[in-house]
């Protein structure tokens with residue numbers, strides 16, 4: 001089996017799995033005042049310190065959540081509420097955000113906020129100048145993803161962060177595809193809020209975090225029992241959080257070496273797949289996630305391509321996993337100007353540190369032959 005779907009989820013890092021196992025024995029509730037509770041609270045604190053070290057912030061600026069969707073929803077809803085309290089109701093984002101962001105924004109729109117989605121051009125990016133031009137006196141929140149989950153474009157988050165700080169506007173980024181894959185320093189990039197999700201960087205599913213800059217006082221999405229300093233109620237997922245922290249530490253530790261290897265694999269595949277007639281690379285060829293390869297093949301049914309590759313033991317995806325099964329062409333591909341017909345013939349390969357050069361060659365052979373076969377069959 002060749003796994004090339006790391007944008008959907010990643011293999012659990014063995015060190016993270018080991019650290020989680022130890023938590024099954026130490027099952028205390030971190031809010032309990034006895035010895036078992038104190039030990040669990042200690043594990044939670046260590047994880048918070050580790051995560052803060054990896055992101056360049058203070059431990060109390062990390063709030064644990066159940067993953068990317070919750071983190072994005074909280075950041076947006078709470079950020080919007082802060083704005084509304086000051087009479088500001090304009091929110092700026094982009095057309096190609098993940099549904100976790102777009103659907104939260106849709107809800108806010110239904111509640112009276114004005115949501116403006118910036119276009120992303122043919123490469124799938126926005127500039128700081130575009131953001132600056134769209135800012136209004138009543139803009140309360142800017143939310144722009146760090147890197148796109150489908151086409152891998154990396155956005156100029158540092159520049160946009162500096163701009164928002166200068167204008168005094170709250171800045172959130174959905175960093176789910178970027179954290180653990182790119183060097184990130186929340187302070188240098190002037191981020192106020194950053195969402196991350198453990199299962200995208202070798203951690204377990206169903207756990208994540210939001211970096212909340214000190215001084216930004218977000219109302220909770222889940223008030224509950226006041227955990228996480230009143231910012232996120234609910235008994236903490238201690239094993240999940242511990243696994244997430246170890247996975248992030250491991251990802252950051254190997255980042256340079258892994259990036260070099262994965263980028264070389266990606267570029268080899270991009271140049272090989274470009275040889276297929278009537279194929280087009282989607283996304284920014286330069287500012288691109290190390291493992292992302294996204295191509296559209298004219299005259300090919302993406303679902304048939306995926307099924308045949310699956311039959312050869314290659315795990316890949318079309319649009320994002322979240323929209324798999326959808327009959328509509330991906331909103332991301334539409335946003336960069338692909339026709340619905342071309343968008344339907346799209347393949348996303350997301351490589352990771354486990355992939356070998358031999359696997360890269362095998363993927364190239366299989367995709368080239370399968371595209372040819374499907375075209376001959378008229379599918």
Ligand SMILES: Cc1ncc(COP(=O)(O)O)c(C=O)c1O
Pocket residue numbers: 007008066067068069070072098100145147148149174176177197198206208322
């Ligand atoms: C960019 C982006 N944001 C948010 C999410 C949602 O994260 P989670 O699966 O942890 O809810 C994903 C998941 O694919 C994503 O790629």
